[in-house]
Amino acid sequence: MKASVIFSTYNSEEWLEKVIWGFSVQTTKDFEIIIADDGSREATKNLIEKYKTELDIPIIHVWQEDNGFQKSQILNKAILASTTDYLIFTDGDCIPRKDFVETHLNNRESGRFLSGGYFMLPMNISKLISKEDVLSQKCFDVNWLTQNGLKKSFKNNKLSAKAFKAKLLNFLTPTKPSWNGHNASGWKKDLVKINGFNQEMQYGGQDRELGERLENLGIKGKQIRYSAICVHLDHARGYVNPETWAKNNAIRKNTRDQKLTWTEKGITTNL
Template identity: 40%
Template sequence: MTVSLIISTYNWPEALELVLLSVMKQSIAPDQVIIADDGSGLRTANLIKSFKGRLPVEHVWHEDNGFQKTLILNKALKICTSDYIIEIDGDIILHKHFIKDHLAAAQKGYFVQGSRAMIGEQLTKKALGSKRLNFNFLTRGMTTRFNAIRFPLLSFLFKTDPCSSHNVKGCNLAFWLDDYVRINGYFNGFTGWGWEDYEFAERLINSGVKKKRLKWAAVGFHIFHPLSSRANFKPNERIYKETVENKMWRRSPGFREVAFYKSA
């Protein structure tokens, strides 16, 4: 089984650098790293270039036209060469066994939600300055200390509803490429932040793919940042509710409607 790591980013190269440095520290390396870049400037492009030769990294970019995360993810997946996808945001520092844990949990017929621990604002400032990569539940400045525990042998103790799309977060999510293509990927009709992850998960579930939740495994450490604009929260929620009410498992425009994209 091969694995591609998809990293969405927008104009925060300082955070993306820490993420990529943490990818280099993985106990099991990804076969492919794709940066899904939602319109960042040259500083991000130059940072990504500096990692070529150190990581199997490819850069997929489009012009900045507001928050278009679903569109850039679909473009990034067009160049994916692996069977299995792990999706993270460009502000998630990975535990050194992050990919190892995800691969251990990979199972046909399931998508997997990993664990997210929150780094507090003051610790974030220090980490960005010092390029710190190592965090755990004892680290001062963690705001969700419980989620920072890695103890995969006890992960089975935490149960979740396998048919619920609630609390699905694309910042730490894994799925099979075949499942992604079958449901036509993310829906490009979303504008701005909100509900795109829930809606994607709902269609996976409606297509017969169940949710698996990892706790104390596949830990990602989320770098603090101010909340994104919620201006389109309600319109995006209506899209999600439409998918739920009509038990939709495929929507357009999505993955199929995006032309094949050549990486930068």
């Protein structure tokens, strides 16, 4: 295996299945899937067990008891469970285009991490997407999406840009190459050096904070937002609250101000 693909899930079997379909048709099969399950019910486990027998890609299910939004902790446990030296992170609500894994592998570079983006879909299209739409890659076709209600926008270039145009847009985009939890990758040894995700942080910027510690360590981001493509399925966000955002923003500020590279409450907490 050349890489471990890690993504989180929580009681969202419909979306999770669409994501698994996306990984079943990747242009390379030389990777394992690690599903970081933050306390889902039995139905999620049953779905994963089903695909363990149907897919020719290894699937590792890492589960912890439901204790509220503890994504940072379950991602650290997934890092520990990984068996390769290169880790690709996405989310259980992001369907990867068929070249997603290959793009990350082709762009990996010593001393760097990769920063991708996502293409947000409205709820009606998120629901509409069928297994056939994923396997045929229709769900990445701008014409198909606009026929089903997607508005025209410059952002649609994320889906339509190919080869040189994608590389040019990666170069020209003003967006900073930050660590984005839905689409990022890096070397396992680098993530271990910074002790992974800060488990004091719940929803809101915990992925960016990890990237800031990598930057402080000298591991710089590399932009691939127009090359490594995934579509983000819409969903409610009941776990979002201003108190958590304020706490996380304070942690991030301290990481930047003190140029921290290590979190005390990270991977080692789970050993």
